[in-house]
Amino acid sequence: DAGVIQSPRHEVTEMGQEVTLRCKPISGHNSLFWYRQTMMRGLELLIYFNNNVPIDDSGMPEDRFSAKMPNASFSTLKIQPSEPRDSAVYFCASSCISQFIDCPYNEQFFGPGTRLTVL
């Protein structure tokens, strides 16, 4: 398996522009998590999905952030409009939160991250 795939790996944009980050989870995983990592705040959970349904979005900073998971193999995190304080590394992770055979229970696998810079 290729692991969790994120794109783009790097994104540089100007303030006010729309940014879309993409994630493909590991095949067979039924939950997906979006995290943000900054020097000041460390790793923060933004939102997570179970079976494509958003379960907890309490970590989403504000209405400028939105996330979707239209199917089991794809998720997006969108920022509109972007601001310089959104600059961070955004990670996607996937896991099994049911007792599937051949799937480590409650173990999150992380993608390589997208480094976002908003000028």
Add this chain to the structure above:
Amino acid sequence: AQSVTQLGSHVSVSEGALVLLRCNYSSSVPPYLFWYVQYPNQGLQLLLKYTSAATLVKGINGFEAEFKKSETSFHLTKPSAHMSDAAEYFCAVSTYDYKLSFGAGTTVTVRA
């Protein structure tokens, strides 16, 4: 709500010396505990996890951690540090809601 505290944001060890990274957790229910490693410009990789089976957990790359309920601790150790162990290490806790709460991280530097 659950949380973890990592003691020491930076640890410097000599090659071949013991690596000890401290983590204390807070949880009102039996926790799942994890240690992840992050190399520069990479995502997080799971080192080991505790899921209420054995209290001494062995992970990859020679690391192990011991769950001590009485001390609410889950410290990570490696008997002999290698240059390749230089990275940032995160302790994390989750419970029934499957969300991971991460510590602030500990950066390990290995001296030749």
